Amino acid sequence: MLLVSCPFCHKKVLKFFYAGHRAKHTAPLPDGQMRDHVTVHPTGRYKGSLSGVPQVYLHPKCGVATKMPEEIIRSYLVNPFLYGGGSFCCGCNDYRPVNEFIWTETGQNMAEYNQDLQEAYLRVHGEPPPRPTV
Structure with missing residues (x-):
């Protein structure tokens, strides 16, 4: 296959140029966060209300x-296996393990929340979806 579907911008990119294309998405911003993150294509993202879905997490180690x-x-709600074990902390300006974060809305540990979503997905689908090629 000559084209790769970019999991960051969802454009088709010639395989030969993909490494450079990907490097632009993963380049660090001044705060240390990657410029872009892998997501589900916009047409496949969760379309429902986000009411009740936690959206802000606290890193108790730095207090931010x-x-x-x-x-x-909206991407992880349809594919809770999409992301690895880390998330960005605006206080530390670094990616930290998800077990270090607590959702402010629910008080639940982010790792436990992710595991609950993954288990619910497996009950419905039986197996995880294929991982995107990055």
């Missing part, structure tokens, strides 16, 4: 809360 971008929330 971080709001998760809506496109990431």
Whole structure:
């Protein structure tokens, strides 16, 4: 296959140029966060209300809360296996393990929340979805 579907911008990119294309998405911003993150294509993201869905997490080690971008929330709601074990902390300016974060809205540990979403997905679908090629 000559084209790769970019999991960051969802454009088709020639395989030969993909490494450079990906590097632009993953380049760090001044605060240390990657410029872009992998998401589900906009047409496949969760379309429902986000009422009751946690969106802000606290890192107790530094005391700073971080709001998760809506496109990431809507992506992991349809594919809770999409992201690895880390999330960005605006206080530390670094990616930290999800077990270090607590959702401010519910008080639940982010790792436990993610595990609950993954278990619910498996009850319905039987197996995780394929991982995107990054």
